[in-house]
Amino acid sequence: MKYKFLLCIDDTDELGGEIFTGLLTEEIAAFAGLFAPVSFVTRHQLLLDPRINYTSHNSCMCFEARLTESQKQRVLDFALELLERKSAPSAEPGIAAVFEKDIENVQELISFGRSAKEIFLSTERAFDTAREQNVFLKEIKSGARGVIGALAGIGLRLSGNDGKIRGKFELKESNLSVAELLGLNFIEAVADENFKPLSPDERVNLIGALKPVFLDFKATLLIKKEAGGGFRNLNVKELRRF
Incomplete structure (x- = not known):
C-alpha cells in the first residue's frame, strides 16, 4: 500500500x-x-x-x-x-x-x-x-x-x-483567461490578493515569470487588479511575504 x-x-x-x-x-x-x-x-x-x-x-x-x-x-x-x-x-x-x-x-x-x-x-x-x-x-x-x-x-x-513553488515559469502569451491558466500543468488555482478565486472567464495580463505560491494545498497564481482595470500577476517583490 x-x-x-x-x-x-x-x-x-x-x-x-x-x-x-x-x-x-x-x-x-x-x-x-x-x-x-x-x-x-x-x-x-x-x-x-x-x-x-x-x-x-x-x-x-x-x-x-x-x-x-x-x-x-x-x-x-x-x-x-x-x-x-x-x-x-x-x-x-x-x-x-x-x-x-x-x-x-x-x-x-x-x-x-x-x-x-x-x-x-x-x-x-x-x-x-x-x-x-x-x-x-x-x-x-x-x-x-x-x-x-x-x-x-x-x-x-x-x-x-x-x-x-520552486521554479519560474515563462510563457510566450501575454494575456490568458483564468480557465486557460488553470489548464497549465503548474497552476492549480488562481486567486486575488485576498485569496478569493477568480471566475474562469476573467483575463490576466502576464508580466515576467509566473511564480505560484502554496495556498490551500494548491499551486496558486496570485493576481491583483490594475489601476486602469483588468488583472495582472504579482511580481517577485510583491510575493516576498510568501
Whole structure:
C-alpha cells in the first residue's frame, strides 16, 4: 500500500558554490518519481537572524510522493547518499522525512514550522519534536543546524499555506483567461490578493515569470487588479511575504 510521504532538506549549499538545495531536492524528487508521481517542490522561507549561518535566504525545500514502505526506504537511502556526496563543504545539511500517517500530532509539526519562521530555535528542540512526532531527522554532519529547517519544512508543507513553488515559469502569451491558466500543468488555482478565486472567464495580463505560491494545498497564481482595470500577476517583490 502507498502512503503520503514528505521529504525536506535544508542548508546544503554555500555562497559562490555550484550546489543548490533546490536542485538537490529536485534530484531526490526525480528518483522518487521512478516509483510514483511526485508533487512540485515548495520553498519555505525561515527566520533571517545573524545567529543563523544561512547561505543567502535561509529557505528549505520540500516535496511529496505516494510510496510504499520499501520505496520510502530506497528514496531515503538515495537522499542520504546524495547529501553526503554533494553537499557543499561548509554547509550544515539536514534532512527530514515521514509518512503523514505516522505523525503523532500534525499540528505540533505545523507549530514548529511556524516558530522557525519567527524565533531562533535549537537543534535539540528539533530532535525532540521529531522524536515525539515519529519523523526521521538526521544531521549530515555533527551539529548541523539544517535539521531545524528540514523539520520546519515538513510542518510548513503540512500546513498547506506557506511557501512558493520552486521554479519560474515563462510563457510566450501575454494575456490568458483564468480557465486557460488553470489548464497549465503548474497552476492549480488562481486567486486575488485576498485569496478569493477568480471566475474562469476573467483575463490576466502576464508580466515576467509566473511564480505560484502554496495556498490551500494548491499551486496558486496570485493576481491583483490594475489601476486602469483588468488583472495582472504579482511580481517577485510583491510575493516576498510568501
